[in-house]
Amino acid sequence: MLLLGHLTFIIYKAMGYIRFDKTLMTNLEESLPREILRTNRSGAYHCSTIIDCNTRKYHGLLVIPIPEMDDENHVLLSTLDETVIQHGAEFNLGVHKYSGANFSPQGHKYIREFQWERVPTTIYRVGGVILKKEKAFVHHENRILIRYTLLEAHSATTLRLRPFLAFRSVRQFTHENWQVNKEYQVVDNGIKTCMYPGYPELYMQTNKKSEFVYNPDWYRGMEYPKEQERGYHFNEDLYVPGYFEVPIKKGETIVFSAGVSEASSRKLKQMFEHEYEIRPPRDTFKNSLLIAGHQFHNLQGDRHYILAGYPWFKCRARDMFISLPGLTLAVDEMNEFQSAMKTAAEAINDFINERPSECKIYEMEHPDVLLWAVWTLQQYAKKTSLKQCWDEYGTLLQDIIEYIRRGKHDNLFLHDNALLYTNGKDKAVTWMNSTAHGRPVVPRTGYVVEINALWYNALRFVSELCHVGGNEDMSETLNDLAQRCQLSFVGKFLNEHGWLYDFVDGDTPDWSVRPNMIFAVALEYSPLDRKQQKSVLDIVTKELLTPKGLRSLSPKSFGYNPNYVGPQVERDYAYHQGTAWPWLGGFYMEAYLRIHKMSGLSFVERQLIGFEDEMTSHCIGSIPELFDGNPPFRGRGAVAFAMNVAEILRILDVLKEYDI
DSSP states (O other): OHHHHHHHHHHHOBOOOEEEEHHHHTOHHHHTTOEEEEEOSSSOEEEEETTSOOOSTTOEEEEEEOTTTOSSEEEEEEEEEEEEEETTEEEEOOEEEETTTEEEEEGGGGEEEEEESSSEEEEEEETTEEEEEEEEEOTTSSEEEEEEEEEEOSSOEEEEEEEEEEEEETTSOOOOOSOOOOOEEEETTEEEEOSSTTSOOEEEEESSOOEEEEEEEEEEEEEOHHHHHTTSOOEEEEEEEEEEEEEEOTTOEEEEEEESSOOOGGGHHHHHHHHHHTSOOOOBHHHHHHHHHHTTEEEETTEEEEOOEETTOOOBHHHHHHHHHHHTGGGTOHHHHHHHHHHHHHHHHHHHTTOOOOSOOBOTTSTTHHHHHHHHHHHHHHHSOHHHHHHHHHHHHHHHHHHHHTTOSTTOEEOTTSOEEBOOSSSOOSSOOOEETTEESSOOOBEEHHHHHHHHHHHHHHHHHHHHHTOHHHHHHHHHHHHHHHHHHHHHHBOTTSSBOSEEETTEEOOOOOGGGGHHHHSSSOSSOHHHHHHHHHHHHHHTEETTEEESSOTTSTTOOOOOOSSHHHHHHHTTTTOEEHHHHHHHHHHHHHHHGGGGHHHHHHHHHHHHGGGGSSBTTSOOSEEOSSTTOOEESSSEEHHHHHHHHHHHHHGGGGOO
């Protein structure tokens, strides 16, 4: 009980505010790598650095999907520069990077504090002026709100707001051109404008009457260092139509709105206050992850998706199924699970019945995806009951198993030894999906270890479910198949050193020590006995474990490449060759607890502490896609990754089982 009490304190300890002081904010080496992300849960987002200096082409104040144009997000409003004016003196609070190491203006030097409890909040001090800026994204609406409050001023003060427009895909750049439409129309306390045909109009308004000064110009040669690091083009021009000026008094609040529809200026303050109040505070590790998890939900009409990550991922089938339990069931959001699963079930049924699907869930055809779907529903059964799972999803689960058993999948073949075979030589077919020069970097083919571990688990689970549902014939059939699968699995994958081959192509095993063997221990039904499970866990602990998850390849294996840096092709070769993945750490911790039970709690506690540090690094309050496999384990890739956040939340929930 004492140990458990200590564990609970560590994991759920109050972190206070996420806060950075002047020293960090004014140091570009410290502030520029830290990013913030806000989403509206319908696909739109705001992403930048904590000093509002964009360092990626994906950054923007208002980035939205435009399905009428394509399947990409588009940056409408790149950024908004604020200028404080007193006695004719202008103090620009914006920050932009230009050629070389030139930053202009250098508004970050006026920042005194950044903190994030409910919304990102920046405090500026310019002489006797203290200005607070808060940003909120309106839920399920393409609208960003910025609230400015003048906390201190000793003389008349004017606030100037200068919008920088892009109107481009996140995959592209904009440059000065003569096709841009420079016209605008006056609306309620603001203007509307649209740079190019096909785009929605952008409405920019303030709650208080402001003056818009039309002064069209291009700001040329802005640079995005993150794109430069990744070996891409990194230079663009942004269009500024003019600026808004509004007087502001001490204690007064001004709200700026940017959206694709007109807002009532009189309701902007109320709208911001509502958005502020409905947000839970980021005052604990778990709450920060909970809020981060909500950002991956994406409602499109009556369909509910889980985005794989930000800022460039879409909804991928495997990621959705792995993420769904942690993002919903683990945080007691059963309705959200059922809503997303309704969309997923539609996509599954369309796939197995070879129907065109209107669901925008990508990569459904990958051979392990249906098995991950079974695992997802298994987590639902654990949270509810086998009977309830049978009543709601029994037909779907039987259809999935029969689809695989009868060999209807184009790249998943049930052999006489009861194992599943897949061809991964020409196309990457598992989560290790990086390619270079059109070929898989890791050509996992034949009998793949996690596919067959998932298959055995699925057979046992659906057999048990059929027994509860009264389908005894299918229950017995699947149980017999599972027994054969278990014998074949051990004979095919377990080597004389006590760990599992990553894949076996014919009679040729792959000896690389990879983390995929951990699923044979972590899943509810394991084809291994306890001694074999312990042996697998030990090798994973010894060679693959890091404070940020499991390495994708052991340092002792050929081709180890732990640093995910450089141009695209270099990163492709490193992607699954030694980098560390937090979501794998979730399954590892589950496996560790399965073997060591109560005695493993303190060890799992230490692993979770390694992720708590990430709440103030990289993307604030979230977990990035992957980490370098060697110290100092730098975060890389997408700034926020659904599977990573989900698996940590799921393990926090699993720990409740040990509260006895």
